[in-house]
């Protein structure tokens with residue numbers, strides 16, 4: 001098990017995903033495109049009240065983190081600095097949405113959904129904006145000027161996608177974005193890459209998404225995307241029901257918790273500790289229940 005080749009893991013993941021799709025196809029929920037019926041393995045239906053309560057808890061945790069971490073809280077006046085800090089932030093000027101684009105957090109399905117919504121010309125937003133609407137094709141927040149950025153930060157619906165950092169790493173490794181022969185040497189590359197300018201594929205979310213600068217309205221969790229985004233988009237006034245795609249995160253969630261344990265056991269204790277340190281901000285800012293890395297964080301109050 002020590003040098004589990006990537007191929008074997010990918011095959012295992014593929015089979016597991018295939019099996020859960022088979023399960024899904026047999027379930028009565030299949031075939032109802034667009035409704036919010038729970039998926040096969042997802043036996044709870046998220047009510048709006050529960051969704052809002054969870055959002056409240058996630059945002060409180062994030063605010064508590066921001067109040068003690070000393071992170072940047074307003075857009076810098078220098079253009080270069082903004083370009084660096086806001087690199088991963090995307091906007092849809094048609095839908096008045098802002099989100100942070102991080103690989104392996106559900107982005108592919110989310111962006112397909114946005115494209116569909118943008119194509120639908122009849123989108124009318126419930127809340128009029130305090131400045132003239134502009135339909136810019138530009139999606140990168142940092143390309144707008146400071147006045148525009150501040151207006152967007154103040155009025156758009158802002159969404160942050162989060163996922164357990166160790167699972168993000170596994171996903172990156174399996175997509176072959178590291179060229180390492182084993183997971184353990186890949187992790188070593190990650191640790192050696194250092195911060196704050198680590199590649200986007202594994203840079204901590206707190207560095208990429210600037211959650212103390214952007215007051216996100218919603219923090220959505222990988223594994224629950226379909227239900228959470230359904231509530232979110234309806235509250236943002238978007239006609240979501242006929243567009244909501246089949247998010248695959250629910251199906252891979254179980255496979256990933258199994259994989260995490262296997263791959264975690266390939267790492268040395270020192271690597272595990274260093275990884276926990278590397279992701280200490282994400283582990284403090286967000287609640288990843290059952291994250292293998294949080295257990296190792298001996299001194300969570302030091303950054």
Ligand SMILES: *[C@@H]1O[C@H](CO)[C@@H](O)[C@H](O)[C@H]1NC(C)=O
Nearest residue numbers: 117118119120121122123239
């Ligand atoms: C948009 O609305 C117009 C008039 O209300 C309607 O004729 C048209 O079919 C709608 N288009 C879409 C894409 O829903």
Ligand SMILES: *[C@@H]1O[C@H](CO)[C@@H](O)[C@H](O)[C@H]1NC(C)=O
Nearest residue numbers: 134136144145146147148149
């Ligand atoms: C920012 O951009 C808007 C729209 O392009 C423009 O009207 C405004 O004058 C610009 N503001 C500054 C400070 O450059």
